[in-house]
Amino acid sequence: MKNIIYIILISLFVYSCGSSGNKIFSSDKSANTNNDTVRIANDSLEYEIIIIEPGFNLFINSNAKPRGYYSQSYLENKNQNLVREYNQRVNQPNRYNPNLYLNEINYEYGTDYGYEVNYLLYNYFVYFSRQYNQNFSVPTRI
Template sequence: MKNFVSFLMILMLAVSCSPQQKIADNKENTTIKPEKNEDGEWDIEVLDSQYDYFLNAIAQPMNMYSESYLKNKNTFLVSEWNSYYFSGRYRNVIESSIDYNPQEKYGLKFEYKLYQVFAYVQWKYGLKMNGLSQTDVR
């Protein structure tokens, strides 16, 4: 009887230590999609409190860029970001893909905020993004 109880306890310990299958299903709906705000403008929301600090204190001001320059950079950077996401590289930093259509006219403010997301990730996490200009790499 003593051996049976010991065996049962070891079996329960082994079962409780087995990996959960629900973790793998978490990747299904992890896409960042641009959305229009109440004013009808495209907007992106970043849920990291340090992003606002970065945007106001560290990032280059918006008037340093043209919309076409940012659109070209964002097209390349989104492609690079999504390739990292789908390949599984940098999983600790990149947790979602980005749904970005280069044919859509998002506006300067949105393009600027999206570009600064990539600069912020490099600033905070050290993830080198090849599409960033050298003036934005700090």
């Protein structure tokens, strides 16, 4: 009788550790990428920012400070420094991971990109620094 109880317990353990059965998990990378693509465009200024980063939309919707929390001038000043630091890292592939720092960001300091662009760009830097454990010399904590 004692052996039967052990066999049943072991069987239940093995059964509970088994496959997921009929559960469907979303592993379609293209669907996840489409959900994590942020596109910002302004035809009058002829610029476009496309952020393709898994998890960025979730970060914006759940962890970032709400729109209006920071002033546009604050975000512009932060972005100027962060873009400068980021672009320096792009140009130093021997020192910084070239898989993280792919392309320079063309952020012109005298251009008024509007609040939304500055808000998303700043929050991208916050997300990037947290996600990839990158410490910019400019604080990006919110």
